[in-house]
Amino acid sequence: MDATVTPEAESAIADIAQQHGLSREAVLAMLFAVNNGGGTMAQFSIPELGGSGQWMRGGMTMVGNTSDNALKARVDALCGELSQLLATTTVFPTTPSSPQGQFTANNWWPGDLGFPSSSGGQNDARYAIFPAMRRLAIQVNGVTRVFDTGEHHIGGVQQQQGGSTYGSVTFTSQFGTFDVSGLPELGTEQVAQTPVAAPAPQEVRDQAPPQPVQPQSEPFMAAPADDAATIIAAIESLAGLHQRGILSDEEFATKKAELLARL
Structure with a gap:
């Protein structure tokens, strides 16, 4: 990874690495993973932390050895600290063309979307998923289209071998398998629109506050509401x-x- 961090963040990374008994490189790799997940989730592959795994704030933590609860707790604590660091500290140096916390090199999707939790593709079709924004970008033959994923929490992607159409990429969420034909397509001015409206002021004191809807990258996470x-x-x-x-x-x-x- 050739991206740099600010001196303040570098000092915090060193402290966190010492606290958790990890190398600076391992903590930095997890920092990028948490940042890529919008500060609320991470998909990572770090040898010092058991290889591949994923984390979601307030959800289930997965590691290579599913029975290693101590490692799960360690990953959860580490990611929690890094999420807090991202929320309270200027971690990545900003430039006019590179907003805070966003990597823009070689990105084919609209820059307003930030960095995806996952991306991939083959042949002339590729995708990028932005759970924090509730957005999905798909590019086919050089043409990029952006869709609103709504309540879908995408946990899997399937792509037809040799397929080069928008329908050749299908996704799996808590609602089953779907493709972009069932999603609303967004215009340029809607790409970075805030996906969730601010709640109305609380008028009834005894009424329970609304539960926040959190993005998730896998369907094994807890349901966001008691439905x-x-x-x-x-x-x-x-x-x-x-x-x-x-x-x-x-x-x-x-x-x-x-x-x-x-x-």
Whole structure:
């Protein structure tokens, strides 16, 4: 990684590395991962932290060894500190063409979207997912289109071999498999529009505050609201991960019990 950090951030990284018994390089790699996830999630591959894994603030932390709860706690604590660092400190030097916290080199998507949580592609079709913005960018044959993902929390991507159309890339969320034909396409002026409107002032003191909708990168995360259909969909996603061996029996049972308790 050739991006640099500010002196203030460099000092904080050194302190965090010492506190967690990690190398500076490992902490810096996780910092980039958390930043790429909008400060609320991270997909990473760091040998010192068990290889590939993912983290989501307030959600489930996944590491290579699914039964290593100590490592999960370590990753969660590290990512929490880095998320706080990103929120309170100028971490990346800014330039007129590179806003704070955004990497712009070789980006094919609109710069207002920032950096995706995941991207990829093959042949002449490629995609980039921006969960914090609720946006999805797809480029086919050099033409980029941006879509509003709404309530979808994308956890998987499938691309047809040799496909070079917008419909050749399909996605999986808590609602099942879909392609961009079912999503509203956005014009240029809508790309960076704030996806969630500010809540109205609280007028009734006894009314419970609205629960924040948090982006998530995998369907195994907890349902964002106590809606029966959403909870059932989340349990089904958990079952699929359990059958594939990604979740242990204990993890599946614990998370399933938490979701069922909301019904």
